[in-house]
Amino acid sequence: MATQTAEPEGLTKNSPEAVVVRFAGDSGDGMQLTGGQFTLSSALAGNDFATFPDFPAEIRAPQGTLFGVSAFQINFGSTEIDTAGDAPDVLVAMNPAALKTNVGALKPGGLIIADTGEFTKRNLEKAKYEVSPLEDGSLSKWQVLAFDISALTVEAVKPFGLGNKDALRCKNMWTLGLALWMFDRDRAPLVDWLNNKFRKNPVLAEANIAALNAGHAYGETAELGGQLHKQHLDAVPAPAGLYRTITGAEAVALGLVAGANLAHLPMFFGGYPITPASSILHYLVGLKEFGVTTFQAEDEIAAIASAIGASYAGQLGVTSSSGPGIALKTEAMGLAVMTELPLVIVNSQRGGPSTGLPTKTEQSDLYQAVYGRNGDTPMPVIAARSPSDAFDCAIEACRIATQYMTPVILLTDGYIANAAEPWKVPDPASYEAFPVSFLEERNGPDGTLLPYARDEKGARPWIKPGTPGLTHRIGGIEKNPGTGNLDYSPAAHQAMTDARHAKVNGVAKSIPAQEVTLGNAGGKLAVVGWGSTYGPIHQAVRRARAKGLDVSHIHVRHIWPLPENLGDLLRGYERILVPEMNTGQFKTVLRDQFLVDAKPYNKVSGQPFTIAEIEAAIEGALA
Amino acid sequence: MNAITPITTTLKDWESDQEVRWCPGCGDYAILKAVQRTLPELGADPAKTVFVSGIGCSSRFPYYVESYGFHTIHGRAPAVATGIKLANPELDIWLVTGDGDGMSIGGNHTMHLLRRNLNCQVLLFNNEIYGLTKGQYSPTSREGTHSPTTPLGSVDHPALPCAFALGAGARFVARGFDVSKHLPEVLKAAHAHKGAAFVEIFQNCIVYNKDRFDDFAAPKGAEDRQLWLKNGEPMLFGSDKTGRQKGIALDGEKLTLKVVDVVDGDWQAAGVIVHDVTNRSIAHMLVEMPFGPFPMALGVIYDDPRPTYEDAVLGQDTKAREGKSTDLARLLAKGQTWTVSEDGPEL
Numbered sequence: 015m016a017t018q019t020a021e022p023e024g025l026t027k028n029s030p031e032a033v034v035v036r037f038a039g040d041s042g043d044g045m046q047l048t049g050g051q052f053t054l055s056s057a058l059a060g061n062d063f064a065t066f067p068d069f070p071a072e073i074r075a076p077q078g079t080l081f082g083v084s085a086f087q088i089n090f091g092s093t094e095i096d097t098a099g100d101a102p103d104v105l106v107a108m109n110p111a112a113l114k115t116n117v118g119a120l121k122p123g124g125l126i127i128a129d130t131g132e133f134t135k136r137n138l139e140k141a142k143y144e145v146s147p148l149e150d151g152s153l154s155k156w157q158v159l160a161f162d163i164s165a166l167t168v169e170a171v172k173p174f175g176l177g178n179k180d181a182l183r184c185k186n187m188w189t190l191g192l193a194l195w196m197f198d199r200d201r202a203p204l205v206d207w208l209n210n211k212f213r214k215n216p217v218l219a220e221a222n223i224a225a226l227n228a229g230h231a232y233g234e235t236a237e238l239g240g241q242l243h244k245q246h247l248d249a250v251p252a253p254a255g256l257y258r259t260i261t262g263a264e265a266v267a268l269g270l271v272a273g274a275n276l277a278h279l280p281m282f283f284g285g286y287p288i289t290p291a292s293s294i295l296h297y298l299v300g301l302k303e304f305g306v307t308t309f310q311a312e313d314e315i316a317a318i319a320s321a322i323g324a325s326y327a328g329q330l331g332v333t334s335s336s337g338p339g340i341a342l343k344t345e346a347m348g349l350a351v352m353t354e355l356p357l358v359i360v361n362s363q364r365g366g367p368s369t370g371l372p373t374k375t376e377q378s379d380l381y382q383a384v385y386g387r388n389g390d391t392p393m394p395v396i397a398a399r400s401p402s403d404a405f406d407c408a409i410e411a412c413r414i415a416t417q418y419m420t421p422v423i424l425l426t427d428g429y430i431a432n433a434a435e436p437w438k439v440p441d442p443a444s445y446e447a448f449p450v451s452f453l454e455e456r457n458g459p460d461g462t463l464l465p466y467a468r469d470e471k472g473a474r475p476w477i478k479p480g481t482p483g484l485t486h487r488i489g490g491i492e493k494n495p496g497t498g499n500l501d502y503s504p505a506a507h508q509a510m511t512d513a514r515h516a517k518v519n520g521v522a523k524s525i526p527a528q529e530v531t532l533g534n535a536g537g538k539l540a541v542v543g544w545g546s547t548y549g550p551i552h553q554a555v556r557r558a559r560a561k562g563l564d565v566s567h568i569h570v571r572h573i574w575p576l577p578e579n580l581g582d583l584l585r586g587y588e589r590i591l592v593p594e595m596n597t598g599q600f601k602t603v604l605r606d607q608f609l610v611d612a613k614p615y616n617k618v619s620g621q622p623f624t625i626a627e628i629e630a631a632i633e634g635a636l637a
Numbered sequence: 638m639n640a641i642t643p644i645t646t647t648l649k650d651w652e653s654d655q656e657v658r659w660c661p662g663c664g665d666y667a668i669l670k671a672v673q674r675t676l677p678e679l680g681a682d683p684a685k686t687v688f689v690s691g692i693g694c695s696s697r698f699p700y701y702v703e704s705y706g707f708h709t710i711h712g713r714a715p716a717v718a719t720g721i722k723l724a725n726p727e728l729d730i731w732l733v734t735g736d737g738d739g740m741s742i743g744g745n746h747t748m749h750l751l752r753r754n755l756n757c758q759v760l761l762f763n764n765e766i767y768g769l770t771k772g773q774y775s776p777t778s779r780e781g782t783h784s785p786t787t788p789l790g791s792v793d794h795p796a797l798p799c800a801f802a803l804g805a806g807a808r809f810v811a812r813g814f815d816v817s818k819h820l821p822e823v824l825k826a827a828h829a830h831k832g833a834a835f836v837e838i839f840q841n842c843i844v845y846n847k848d849r850f851d852d853f854a855a856p857k858g859a860e861d862r863q864l865w866l867k868n869g870e871p872m873l874f875g876s877d878k879t880g881r882q883k884g885i886a887l888d889g890e891k892l893t894l895k896v897v898d899v900v901d902g903d904w905q906a907a908g909v910i911v912h913d914v915t916n917r918s919i920a921h922m923l924v925e926m927p928f929g930p931f932p933m934a935l936g937v938i939y940d941d942p943r944p945t946y947e948d949a950v951l952g953q954d955t956k957a958r959e960g961k962s963t964d965l966a967r968l969l970a971k972g973q974t975w976t977v978s979e980d981g982p983e984l
Contacts (some may be wrong), residue, residue: 050973055977058982094662203984227940249981257982258974268969275965282724302954303961304968307723309950312749316716319709319746323689323720326707327728331720349710439974442965478703479721479728482684487653499655500700 032091034099035193038116039108040077041069041084044186049086051190051207053259055199056090059251063090064549065259066098067433078132078140083115086258092248096400097427098433100624104196106189108132110141117153125242127192129185131164139610159241163188163229170228172353174221184225191229198246216584246442253438260437262401262430263293266334266360269408270294271304272442273358274330276409277416278449280305282324283332289340289372290428291362295334314342318359322346325355326488328452328478330412334360334427337379338369343562344387349490350421351391351514354466354474357362357421358411362431363545365620374620375428377545378596383423384574384603390511392518396428397425399548402437404430408569409445414521416450419473425573427595429546429622453484458496465498466510471524472517517590519575528577532556533566536586539635542568542612544600547592547593547623554628565632573603581608591615591635643680648673650683654705664815664841666693669701671820672731678821679828681729688731689718691738694769695762695840698733710741715750715759719724719946723754726947729828736777737767743887744776752803753946755835756834758824760814761798761835764842765849772845784845793874799924799938802835810920810939814839814854817863818935826937832945853933866923866936868914871904874932884909885931887919894932895920914940 035052039045046067056063068085075082089099101121107113109132117126132144147153148160167188168181176184187208194201205223212219236242260268274281283306285295299308307329311317314335321331335343340361350357363379365371383395394414398404404426411424453475458464465486466474477484486498494501495509532555533540543551548569555567568583570576584590584604590612592601598614605612615631617623654800659665676686686704690696692711699706705728709717718730730751738760739747747771750759766784774784774791777798781790799810800918809830813823827834837950839850848855853862861881864874872885882899886908913919920939926932962968975982 054973054975058984060977060982088975107975167731206984252977252982254976254978255978256970256974258970258972260972264972271968272965280724282720284720299969303958303963304965305963307950307954309719309723311716311719312745313649316719316746316749319713319716320720320723322709323707323717323722324724325720326717327721327724329724345710346713353707439970442969478725479687480685480725485683485706487655487706487708489699489706491708 015316030245031093032089032095032099033104033245034087034118035100035106036085036087036106036147036241037106037121037189038083038112039106039186040083040111041075041082042077043108044183044601045084045108047088047459048186048190049088051204052193053434054207055204055583057257057259058203059197059199059247060252061090061092061247062250062252063088063436064095065089066429067432068209073616078109078111078137079143080111080115083112084610085112085116090130090247090345092250092456096249096552097622097625100547100626106193108185110137110143112145113147113352114141114143117156119473122155123157125159126153127189128158128160129163130380151318157241159236164226166232167225170224171221174224176216176217176221180218181221184222187222187286188225188229190227192233194226195233196242196244198244199567201226221591223264229384246264256439257436258439258460259434260401261293261432262398262404262426263290263362263432264297265401265404265437266398266408266424266426267294267297267301270298270332270358270412271301271306272405272445273412274305274576275442276445276447277330277412278447279330279416280307280330281332282307282309282321282329283307283334284311284320284324285334286311286314286339288314288336289359290364290431291334291336291339293431294360294362294364312340315346316348318343318357321357322350322353322355325350325357326353326479328476330356330358330416332358332360334362336364336372337366337382340382347393347421347475348387348391350387351387351393352490353488354419354514355421356415356419356476358415358424360408360424360426361423363425363427365618370439371620373428375622376595376618376620377427377547378599378618379425380573380596380599380603390515392515393421393423393574394518394521394572395423395425396571397545397573398430399545399569399571401430401433401435403548405440413448414524417448417473418471418517418521419476420518425545427546450476451482454481462497464496466493466496468513468517471502472513472520522572522575522578525572525577528568528570528580528583530583531567531569533559535583537566537567538564538587539589539591539632540566540568540584540587541591541628541632542570542584542600542604543595544570544573547595550623550625550628551593554624554632557625557629558632563632563636565636570600573600576603576607581610584608584610584612589613589635591631593617593623593631596624640657640763642682644682646677646678646681647685647945651676651703653701654794655700657701658697659694662843663694664764664843666760667815668760668820668838668840669698669954672824673702675821675824679825679837680954685727686729686731688733689714689720690733690859691735691743692769693735693738694842695733695735696738709766712738713746714738715746715755716742718757719750719755722947723950726756726951732757732759734759734763736761736763736775736798739949740798740801741776744801748801748805750830751798751802751807751835754806754858754943756832756945756947757834758827759833759835761837762796762840762845763837765795766842766846768845781845782887797838797924798837799835800921803921803924804938807835807942808832808939808943809834809937810924811836811937812839812933812935813837814850814935815841816854823936826940830940830942832942853928862932862936864932866912866938868912868937868940871909871911873899873904877902886910894926894931914938917941
């Protein structure tokens with residue numbers, strides 16, 4: 015999140031630069047919907063924002079239980095926002111379980127808004143509270159605003175004659191109304207949205223609107239009582255244009271569609287269900303009209319193997335998974351390297367090893383991506399830094415795959431996949447197309463065919479089966495450098511290994527030179543990051559620089575091959591710090607490639623870095 | 638098979654310039670010749686024909702056929718073939734696999750290709766041994782097989798490829814063997830079937846499992862040991878010249894097959910059943926018939942087409958695309974949007 019004021023001020027003063035609000039409730043309380051609508055209202059208020067949903071791993075968790083809590087966090091502000099926020103300033107807890115599982119994260123002095131109507135004996139028991147925390151003083155380091163939201167909601171919707179269950183369902187809109195009041199937001203767009211959502215049931219629309227209004231009106235009352243103060247966060251100046259919210263999974267899917275489009279190819283997506291990568295497949299199945307064919311394979315291996323088959327037949331093969339599934343695909347990646355077919359492999363990284371932490375985020379598959387195959391098997395690797403960046407990274411992966419006839423790994427992670435942020439909708443026409451051409455005529459001397467002849471980039475021709483006169487055989491076995499015929503000879507293996515290496519290394523010539531993301535080229539300290547640590551690193555470096563520290567941020571998108579100037583750039587700093595959500599993998603790559611003294615700063619708790627953690631690490635590195 | 642415009646070719650046109658590297662005397666040579674002899678008869682077009690294989694001796698097959706060929710990785714040929722077919726359904730795909738490749742490491746993919754009914758020919762060369770890795774026992778090896786990894790004899794029960802295929806939902810199941818003169822007919826029938834056509838071909842590994850199939854495949858006495866199935870014809874075997882003609886009848890009490898003697902050619906009197914390639918129940922019995930008490934069932938055992946996977950997928954895709962905008966700019970602008978102008982953001 016952006017420069018939260020250094021000393022926690024709670025909500026007593028107006029206009030901090032940024033505020034973090036977490037809505038938490040039972041899975042059935044509609045917290046994701048509430049969060050989504052609050053997000054839209056933040057966008058319409060002109061605030062920058064980032065959001066992160068935290069839903070239970072259990073599919074239908076029993077009501078009121080600790081593991082059934084669903085939460086949605088939003089960080090919004092009047093300045094640039096890059097993360098979903100360190101610690102919440104406000105926690106809306108719809109039941110005891112939501113309070114228990116989330117209050118630990120709340121900033122000291124932060125505000126708890128709790129629905130006393132749900133703090134019944136039974137719900138307290140389910141949340142493993144012996145005494146109500148609202149009454150035993152255990153919440154004394156926070157401000158508590160506890161009142162019976164349930165009863166107030168039922169009262170507000172009484173005129174519409176709903177049953178008790180339906181009436182209570184309006185609680186989330188009541189809460190949203192209060193949140194809108196707290197942050198000085200316009201209710202009109204929400205009223206429109208409710209009218210549209212419930213257009214087939216106007217009574218429900220009116221009831222929800224009444225609840226929204228009642229929550230909003232309650233704010234005034236609470237203000238009179240001195241417990242709550244309205245705040246206004248100014249708009250961040252943003253370039254004019256159309257914006258939308260986008261999650262990483264959506265961005266990857268759209269980027270792949272755009273990438274295939276720019277290559278003038280249909281796309282084949284082979285996938286197998288796995289958390290958190292499945293959402294890409296879910297999204298793509300609805301995009302058939304964009305030339306997408308999706309295939310839910312019998313396993314991870316079949317998912318990639320079918321994508322390789324589709325690439326062989328002339329489409330852009332894509333597959334996607336998370337760590338354990340990527341491990342299963344590894345042998346087939348070797349086949350794609352050996353047969354030199356284009357392929358995009360998306361890895362939404364999660365905590366490992368083995369099943370690890372399926373719903374949590376980590377960056378621990380970097381070694382797997384860069385080094386993790388048998389044989390000398392080089393593959394380009396790109397990492398997205400945020401949901402919106404994943405769009406451009408997916409296009410870049412498609413470009414490299416098709417222009418260099420190689421499989422490419424695109425790394426995202428659980429955080430990027432699920433997080434949402436505002437995205438200025440790009441004009442597809444603003445991207446340079448990279449149309450693919452297939453070999454139609456024999457390309458060798460005297461009318462011979464050379465499927466492994468190479469162009470100036472080191473790429474071989476793409477030959478679609480079905481093309482008359484170009485019948486040939488390819489496979490995973492070592493081959494003759496020109497004809498591609500089976501050839502185990504020492505000279506052939508040396509030449510082909512060298513050629514595969516040179517081709518992938520050559521990708522560096524087509525990528526932008528590494529820039530300093532924030533700060534100066536050279537100085538005391540460079541904080542080098544990749545992937546979703548971009549947000550906390552960027553904000554931590556910004557804060558440290560504001561304090562006068564000589565520190566710069568270098569964010570690397572192209573993990574393999576690395577930008578050609580990166581080594582020289584890094585050697586311009588006295589110290590190099592590499593924060594990663596793993597035990598130091600990119601640090602090793604930097605040392606390996608440039609012999610620089612990169613120092614690791616690691617976290618593997620399944621949680622993203624906080625800005626404060628990285629800020630402290632920067633101060634430590636400079637001490 | 639695919640609806641194709643017949644092309645005139647000869648056996649020579651299907652021979653690639655690559656030196657064949659199987660052991661001298663390997664049954665694979667005979668299968669290769671049978672395939673190369675069959676392809677011209679089908680009017681197949683080399684440019685539209687793709688041989689896809691996994692790993693093993695059999696999987697070297699694509700290198701020797703002058704068509705498109707993809708020698709993939711161990712066990713995964715069915716998955717690669719699925720991607721190829723969905724990307725270009727006009728290609729005529731022959732999948733070549735073995736008992737290790739198709740029944741062991743790739744058993745899962747074989748099952749799913751068959752149940753989905755991808756339109757292709759699956760040729761499973763069964764030599765009941767791992768040849769390329771030097772003779773270990775395979776999932777189809779008979780109990781008691783001595784091999785480098787089972788010096789005391791194998792103890793696990795062998796898989797029956799054709800029973801597996803039927804169990805997986807295959808709509809075409811056939812059997813042949815490497816040197817059989819009937820093999821081209823079986824291949825033609827497989828090609829004529831629209832959908833996944835599974836053909837088990839017993840193949841003699843002369844180095845590690847020599848003459849394993851002689852008990853039924855040896856020319857001498859073959860007529861007594863081979864039941865060549867023909868649709869619409871009685872299930873007869875043995876020689877009427879020697880007076881040893883027999884047939885297969887149904888034991889209605891036990892719901893099993895039995896061998897009956899046929900006297901004076903009167904098979905009806907003996908209760909011999911007529912082969913109906915669409916009878917799935919009888920097909921199950923035929924593929925499980927124990928050799929010894931029964932002859933080896935060969936030829937087309939089951940052939941009852943149903944819609945293919947690629948037709949279903951691509952048909953659904955086509956329908957889903959109807960009337961939909963393909964404007965990428967519009968797609969990107971979908972969802973929860975707002976506009977920022979000089980006056981600030983608005984919906």
